[in-house]
Amino acid sequence: MPELISRAAALSRIEREGGRPACLMCAVRDRAVGDVHAIFEDDAILVMLPRYVRRWGQIMVLPKSHATSFAEVDPALWARVNELAHRAARVVERVRAPRRVYVASTGSGGGELTQSSMHLHVHVIPLYEPDDKPSSIFSWQDGVWVAAPAEWIALRDDYVRAWSAQGE
């Protein structure tokens, strides 16, 4: 079963896995900070399972080019990111049957933080509890979920199957 670990434990694991890269999202893209469970990938965008999540089943849509402000992002690329985030949200609905799904871009500006990369990206987050609120979802204060390698692979495989079905 996926396991809830503390924010401090998660931060120390992240540091062990990849030190403190200048940009965590670029390091993820380059496979420099641990396993990447990709659901979809092309030259411009990576859709994957983030390794530390507030809710099991979370997906991240990552434009590969390093951009830290919306002014830097080509509108066509951002439209494609959102198209894939929509597809990811439909996959999450199909596979995880959550109560709700949040889709949010939380990167940009302000410098690099370990749990909040400046490199623009979009989170697709399933919510299961009736009282889940943005304030608890977008904070690590109550810990983050991690899982064993086989659990990540099983989730990735479920999502890849549903992703393909969405394209039909």
Ligand SMILES: [Zn+2]
């Ligand atoms: Zn970057």
